[in-house]
Amino acid sequence: GLYSGIEHFVDKDRTCAESIRVITRKASERIIRFAFEYARREGRKRITLVHKANILKTTCGLFLEVGRIIASSYKEIEFEDRIVDNMAMQLVKKPEEYDVIVCTNLFGDILSDLAAGLVGGLGLAPGANIGEDMAVFEPVHGSAPKYAGKDKVNPTATILSAAMMLKYLGEKEAAEKIVKAVEEVIEEGTHSTYDFGGKAGTKEMTAAIISKIKRGQ
Template sequence: MAHKVTLIPGDGVGPEIAQAARRVIDASGTNIEWEVVEAGEALIPQYGTPLPGYVLDSIRRNRVALKGPITTPVGGGFRSVNVTLRQELNLYANVRPARTLPGIVTRYQNVDLVVVRENTEDLYAGIEHRVGTDAAESIKIITRQASERIARFAFELARKQGRKKVTAVHKANIMKLTDGLFLECARKVAREYPDIVFEDMIVDAMCMKLVQAPENYDVLVLPNLYGDIVSDLCAGLVGGLGVAPGANIGHEVAVFEPVHGSAPKHAGKNRINPLAMILSGIMMLQHLGEDEAANRIYEAVLAVLREGKALTYDLGGSAGTSDMADAIISKMQA
């Protein structure tokens, strides 16, 4: 079966890792027709935005996209392309798996959990304004509809993946109305899934327990801002953002992407680890129902990591981005 997929290379190191992922996915035998669309800082002079309308049109048309990182100005300028994509396309669920991989040195073993983050509201939605010249205010919005929707998504993901426990993470001891509503909704949805263990955890305690014993957790569901922070913490447990894939999923469309930044100082040097992009591509293939191809790539990735000969500098090797892609393709073809 042929699939048409939007490919957004992004900027900085995005085009290099996007090309590596595309080559690996094509070598898996999956029949994908790529529609390549450009987005990023270089387009601002022409379109007045790093995210021209044709990018959104392509994603809506194809319903699935694989996206490289795009530079976001800090402290001013254009707001995050990622936030805009999530809100424009109603990509309400951010999914970030964190799994121990062979050959990657970390302080932890046997980590295998998924962070499910509400993607459309909370403080991270960026509803803020100045109050006079010496203050600024950000508005935290939590709704029943979004909270129940993300909780149900987390439980359905747990069922689909054969996971046993969902932990709702919050700060309802202090934010009794907003986080209190999120927790109330999670508890309500949990009653619909008696086969899955449910617990809740205050976010600061959750961070401590993840550092102490991450193997005790399975699926975490969080409001937007906590989810952004905790998902990076979980990436640190398994080797960092270089091996952290992600997905933004809605009812109509899904966008898959590595969660690291665009690292413009490394652009064009063929040295960035492509694994986060390739692992995001595996998630995309699973979403498309191409489980056999996804498994083929994943097993090849594991083989390359175990062998340890074609690793990029952050993994302790000297291979380039394209070299690592070549090694993964070679393992698939062996």
């Protein structure tokens, strides 16, 4: 996609720059097939492929073509495609109608932050980078260095990322206990950080979640 890192100025005066978007059939097949396998494994019913093939006819066109081919092998899963601008609107208006969304990196970056906003912000959103042989799990919000050492950041995204890692490693029961503990602490609201309108710090909210996990053992 656009994150291929191929960028340069086209003139010596640096008045015009261009970035090259690289879409390959192999990489498209890998991520789209992963989306379908994830949907099958998790009991999800629908895949929505997001693109801009009406304008980016070659690059997005290839991604969409691959999606349609792979979808034909998963008859039990509903497949649809949406233009990215329309998808952004649909997520705001009726997010409950969507299940698994697959797209290229730039569109995914934008839509995932939008989706995080729908559930309370980046402080809640876990993330996973899953390859063929290994995986890395991290909060969607990044490192947020301006909050370092202030005992202020919502720990939920980090903790849920750890739960995703455990599930990936086959520790489903442990992952479910963590998720349940997080949900209970958020619902109670007495140990919430500032972004939830609470007064608790990172340590207090984390301790409350750990306490819930221990009680559930």
